[in-house]
Amino acid sequence: MAAIAFIGLGNMGGPMAANLVGAGHAVAGFDLDPAALDAARAAGVTAAASAAEAAAGADVVVTMLPAGQHLVAAYEGGLVAAAPEGALFIDSSTVDVASSRRAHAFAAARGMSTVDAPVSGGVAGAVAGTLTFMAGGAPEAVERARPILAALGRRVVACGGPGAGQAAKLCNNMVLGIAMVGISEAFVLAEKLGLDHQALFDVVSTSSGQCWALTNHCPVPGPVPASAANRAYAPGFAAALMLKDLTLARDAADSVGADTALGRHARDIFAAFAEGGGAALDYSAVIEAVRRG
Numbered sequence: 307m308a309a310i311a312f313i314g315l316g317n318m319g320g321p322m323a324a325n326l327v328g329a330g331h332a333v334a335g336f337d338l339d340p341a342a343l344d345a346a347r348a349a350g351v352t353a354a355a356s357a358a359e360a361a362a363g364a365d366v367v368v369t370m371l372p373a374g375q376h377l378v379a380a381y382e383g384g385l386v387a388a389a390p391e392g393a394l395f396i397d398s399s400t401v402d403v404a405s406s407r408r409a410h411a412f413a414a415a416r417g418m419s420t421v422d423a424p425v426s427g428g429v430a431g432a433v434a435g436t437l438t439f440m441a442g443g444a445p446e447a448v449e450r451a452r453p454i455l456a457a458l459g460r461r462v463v464a465c466g467g468p469g470a471g472q473a474a475k476l477c478n479n480m481v482l483g484i485a486m487v488g489i490s491e492a493f494v495l496a497e498k499l500g501l502d503h504q505a506l507f508d509v510v511s512t513s514s515g516q517c518w519a520l521t522n523h524c525p526v527p528g529p530v531p532a533s534a535a536n537r538a539y540a541p542g543f544a545a546a547l548m549l550k551d552l553t554l555a556r557d558a559a560d561s562v563g564a565d566t567a568l569g570r571h572a573r574d575i576f577a578a579f580a581e582g583g584g585a586a587l588d589y590s591a592v593i594e595a596v597r598r599g
């Protein structure tokens with residue numbers, strides 16, 4: 307069992323840290339928010355007074371922070387310096403590829419092993435320990451991370467070198483965002499053509515238009531009882547987070563000169579929806595923006 311520092315104990319990090327405790331690891335945690343720290347303490351995490359205090363003596367340092375600037379600030383602001391040389395750093399936040407690579411390089415230059423391991427599966431997956439990790443880093447670092455991540459998820463996909471996990475995550479979520487807009491357009495077109503929601507679902511879910519977003523997160527109430535559409539679009543996966551991921555995808559595409567016209571268009575649709583009051587709703591509520599036109 308390992309001594310693990312866990313930095314960022316929010317909606318995702320809190321339950322992940324609790325699952326590491328449940329697997330028998332000694333977890334020292336830190337969060338800027340005292341309420342998040344208290345909740346983690348109640349789950350068996352040892353509350354530290356700072357990120358550096360949590361990292362002192364750690365074999366493994368896991369971060370689950372909002373965005374790239376928080377990651378870089380934490381790494382360069384004392385987290386890496388506080389950890390023993392040779393510690394394994396796992397960043398599971400969703401961040402831009404450039405910040406991820408900067409964090410890798412900073413920690414590696416100080417003798418650390420580093421993995422970027424963003425997740426798919428959301429808060430429900432974090433609680434249930436069923437996340438999928440997309441891992442980037444040296445093969446030996448990824449192999450070293452596997453037994454730790456096994457307590458948190460079902461799959462670890464090795465994607466390549468530093469930042470490759472983040473690249474995979476933003477490509478995947480760009481597909482998801484485009485798919486949800488496409489499905490929403492189909493339902494809105496069906497409504498205007500007088501076609502019943504259930505009939506459209508029954509056809510598309512068993513035909514060539516079938517996709518995960520439709521069969522899991524159907525944007526209209528009825529066909530998929532567990533979808534957010536049945537509970538007034540309470541998230542789920544908030545539209546604000548989808549906007550974050552589509553913006554990361556757009557910026558990454560710009561940085562390498564990739565033409566991702568549909569990803570960019572989906573991002574703009576989610577931006578208008580979020581700015582119009584939809585940010586806290588489930589991302590499938592974007593159908594309301596499509597309906598408004």
Ligand code: NAD
Nearest residue numbers: 314315316317318319337338339342371372399400428429
């Ligand atoms: P969150 O806002 O609930 O949690 C982030 C936590 O980090 C907060 O508690 C905040 O206080 C803390 N924090 C910020 N800066 C800090 C610092 N310097 N030191 C210590 N703590 C600090 O966000 P979340 O939903 O848990 O998401 C975390 C990451 O996971 C994000 O990058 C997000 O994009 C990604 N993610 C979220 C989901 C989801 O469904 N919520 C799914 C997949 C990936």
